Amino acid sequence: MEIPVFTLDSFTNLPFKGNPAAVCPLMHELTDELYQRIAAEINLSETAFITRIRPSDDFTKASRFCLRWFTPTTEVNLCGHATLAAAAVLFKYKKNVNSTLVFETKSGELLVTQQGEGFVMDFPLNPPTKQDPNEFRDIIKVALGGRPVQEVHLNSNTKKLLVRLPDDCDRSVLTSLKVDSAALECSERSGRVKGLIITMKGSPECQPGYDFYSRYFAPWAGIPEDPVTGSAHTVLGSYWSEKLGKKKLLAYQCSKRGGELELEVRDDGRINIAGQVVTVLQGTITV
Missing domain, CATH: 3.10.310.10 (Diaminopimelate Epimerase; Chain A, domain 1)
Known part of the structure; x- marks a missing residue:
């Protein structure tokens, strides 16, 4: 099985700055063990896996996707820079036609909108x-x-x-x-x-x-x-x-x-987080 993979630097407009994340758009879900093994192999702070919600969806027209994030050792409930990178892959390389994408995640629905040369994420606010x-x-x-x-x-x-x-x-x-x-x-x-x-x-x-x-x-x-x-x-x-x-x-x-x-x-208990993204690598993982 061949899986496309992109490495992008988030929260920067320069390569080799910001935070690198790997993004894998998948035609179907994998096992948790395989997700973790791929993330360990890539060995970045986070690898994001995008899957379609319905088999009839495609990466160009659908506006909602499932999104999961894995570090080299564990799955995490929320990751900003890999969400930014995932949206960038869908907008830039899958030519998604929607102005806003919705990701279904372990932290609820996360929205990402294109804004100028960057992207804005709608995230939950976590007051300490x-x-x-x-x-x-x-x-x-x-x-x-x-x-x-x-x-x-x-x-x-x-x-x-x-x-x-x-x-x-x-x-x-x-x-x-x-x-x-x-x-x-x-x-x-x-x-x-x-x-x-x-x-x-x-x-x-x-x-x-x-x-x-x-x-x-x-x-x-x-x-x-x-x-x-x-x-x-x-x-x-x-x-x-x-x-x-x-x-x-x-x-x-x-x-x-x-x-x-x-x-x-925001006054509704949410926070907008905006930043730019730079692509540094495109390739294929064979498993």
Whole structure:
């Protein structure tokens, strides 16, 4: 069996930046074991599998599809950059005629709309709640050493822990962090945390005017550090919208590859996440 595969860099307009995802449009569903083996073979942070809802559907005319995401080690419930990449494959290479696509996923219906040179995703908003930093002192110590922390928040739905650095920190403190992923994974075994967000206030007065910066680590899902994370921004967007008192935010994830996200927190409990996508590879997997 031959399966088409595309590798795309999301949240960037330059190749080899942003976050790479593999996308496989499938004529029929595969077994969970095969999905996982393909994702492990590709070995990117996420591989997305698109399937048709009805046998009579085709990739050009249908507006609704099923979408699943796998890391090299496990299936995940929500992934932003691979959703962006999946929509780009359908619009650019399958010549889908619809202005908006709907993906049925483990996180409900996700909508993606073309907008200019990029795409806008309609995602659920995941507000975090404030926590006592002492409850997470082990994970914070591994990630930050002895550096001070301003606030700690947790979203129990996504199991993403948000740690905010003090406002007097220079951005270089965030970008220079070297986190031992094995030690990080061992520091948290309760199951409460599946991803660690480290964030700090941005520099909106300086061009291009980022409202906040972040990095994201998820060794519990087989991802030491994710370059640019749409799902983390469903938590970050909620947090920083409240702190900064604004609905529209420009974010930058400070990984080595780096990526930019445009956010709009909506009053209906959803968030728009916009970004661009660049294709870097097309091929075929034989299984």
